[in-house]
Amino acid sequence: MAAPKGGYFGKILEIDLTKQQFKTRPLSDETARAYIGGAGLGAYYLYTEMKPKADALGEDAPIFIGTGPLNGTFCVATRTAIVNKSPYTGLLSHAEVGGHLGNEIKWAGWDGILIRGKSKKPVWLFIKDDTVQFRDASKLWGKNTDDASEMMLAEIKDPYARTAVIGPGGENGVPFACVIIERFRAAARTATGAVMGDKKLKGFAVRGTKAVPVVDNKKFYPAAVAAKQLAIDKEAWQGIKRWGTAGLLELKHWVSGSLITKNFQTTWYPDIEYIGAEEANRRFWKRHVACNHCPVHCMKLGVIREGKYAGLIAEGPEYETGGLLGSNCGVSDFDGMMAAIEECDALGLDGISTGGVLGFTMECVQRGILTPKDLDGIDLEWGNTDAMVEMIRKIAYKEGKAGVLLGKGVDRMAKEIGKGSEAFAVTAKGKEIAAHDPRGDKGRGYSYAMGTCGGDHHEGTDAQTLATWCMINSLVMCSFVGGYPWGKEIPGVFTEMLNPLCGWNMTGDEFWKAAKRIMTIERAFQVREGVSRKDDVLPKRFTTEALPEGPKKGAIYSAEDTKKMQDSVYEYFGWDGNGIPTEKTLNDLGLKFAVADMKKAGKG
């Protein structure tokens, strides 16, 4: 159990909110090398330290905020991984978010933060290098994410600290509440907001002044520069630089045929010209914002110039938020869409799930299953942005009958409403899916159905890329600088950086083995919670309804497609026909401790 030589500090910060204490847990080089960091390390901790079927909102339920070895070094690794058991789906979930927070945690000398316990009073944490201050958050409680993060920075008088906060959505226990990092970035798909709200933890700010140890800087530095240059040189990335991910809105409508529209009824949405990137460029965007050390600067900030929402500063539209809160709700009013997006950010709600819920409700209204009477008199017709903004506020505060109903999420809503609404409840593993229609873009089916969290757009497009993404999420990098641009050069680019950084001699084979290990431990957690082959499917709508129009007219996700997808993934990772990791695989990957659990799950 040697301490890591480089890349890691070898320290995990353990915070106990009940006792308001913190301590250091060592991280050994072996563990680090096996699970890398971020999502992988989080999955390992959660698997070994949570009992099967433990309460996601229990006293002991941990939140892991993780970094990878490359964070805080010259390599462009900007993200922060947040791992916890989601109270929404009851499964292990991880979210990765950009910004500067992850690197700041690293510079503070920590490889990750494990938060446990429950505070009696609202509290927030200020982590400065080796010290942790528990601060009173009674003034911050109830504030939206913008104000709360401003007030935190003002209180500590350190404008260079980075923040993560929850909004009223998380405080009120909305199951798809998220954490907002640095005011505009959301770690959204894990329901961490609800867990933090339950722990009475409003947020935390981090400031670090250390440097990450590097074993062989002479080799590492040129490798990192070369890896970054690969991303800069890639011609396709110039488009993301210029248009952000919003540029994909038009692209997916005109070319790929995978822009979700009106609760996934079609992928053809000509009104995209009123809410897409060109419109945003014309009337909204003001500046480009980059994550730490990133040459791509895909985030766009803008301000609404006139009309009802004049003066509103918002981020986006991104592809996911513009798709879910735009075309998925049939919106053609740009300002209204931006107001809805900013409302989600400010109240700390996951824009993807909120858009999914609103789209589903709108279809219920379209089909006469729900009427404005059931929704507190709010007329949720396609494209009614005023009603959307009002409804988002109601969801966050659980206000009225409608706020409580919509705050349950699509799956539980469909069960409660009935009347055939289950047929168009579009969820995977109990969670609303992101903005790529898998009928037009078949690869995304893997991410939604086979990925660990379910409904997530960040988990790969075939068996091999599922493994790649495991590593990217564990190294906590961004696909725009560390995934897609490197393509065939993976894993060479990674190992060339990791070896001189950490003093390892990792080969390509070991890289893929680590990827499989991480994927399998995540899977083992889900299997322990009762997931098997029957859950690795796409929602009914994609398998029964063909696309009615658009470039991929007639496309459907057939039963063969599903079978092929499941079989290829099970085979690649060495799981049995039911999607349960076999004993041989577990032994090969050094996951002996999971064998008993998997045997039990296989029988049951």
Place this chain on the structure above:
Amino acid sequence: MERDDHKFPDVLSKETTRRGFLKGAAAVAGGAVALATVGGAASPKKAMAQAPKDVMRYLFAERQNCTGCRACEYACSVYHTGVVRPSVARVHVLKYRGVVDVPVICWHCDDAPCIEACPTTPKAIQKDKASNGIILDEKICLGAKCLKCKEACPAQFIRVNPDKGMPLMCDLCGGDPECVKACYAQSGNPQGPCLMANKLGFGVNQAYRDVTPEEAGEDLYDLLFFPSKSGGRR
């Protein structure tokens, strides 16, 4: 790293016929379209290299262009300490209200209030005659006890090294600032780079340096995000 594929055509320097002028104009227009649509990096690096080297150098920050990526901090700390450590980077970026980024640089004032404020004899802070960089002599500097220079800096540029308590001074990397190179390598259209060297003399920079980072942030915030008519802020 040399990129000359996105150079602006140099129309004015050539003596042109009418026809040639039209061609040049078309090239400019075409270039503008290409830049607007594709978004390549407009890198005047080549032009910079050709310009005669001045003895005196200044930094300049086009604040509106900053994306807040902090590549300048990375480059600065790598040059001065060998590792990435933004807390000891001289140049730094302030995120103001989570909305705008303000690059905070040393303007290398001709009257140098920091040097004037330095109480030691001989002065611990001195200007390098060749490069115009500010050089700190750590043997003479009183460090955390004094920090008169930090108080004197009108731009609030000077930060303190968390290890030694010494002020962090911009020495312009001996005349070839790393932050500027990093910013050029990082930037792309439509913003273009933010940090520049030798762009302007001190006459203009003086107007910038009496602004604290927070004030500059407030200015940028008003400039970029205040709606043109009636509408108030959220």
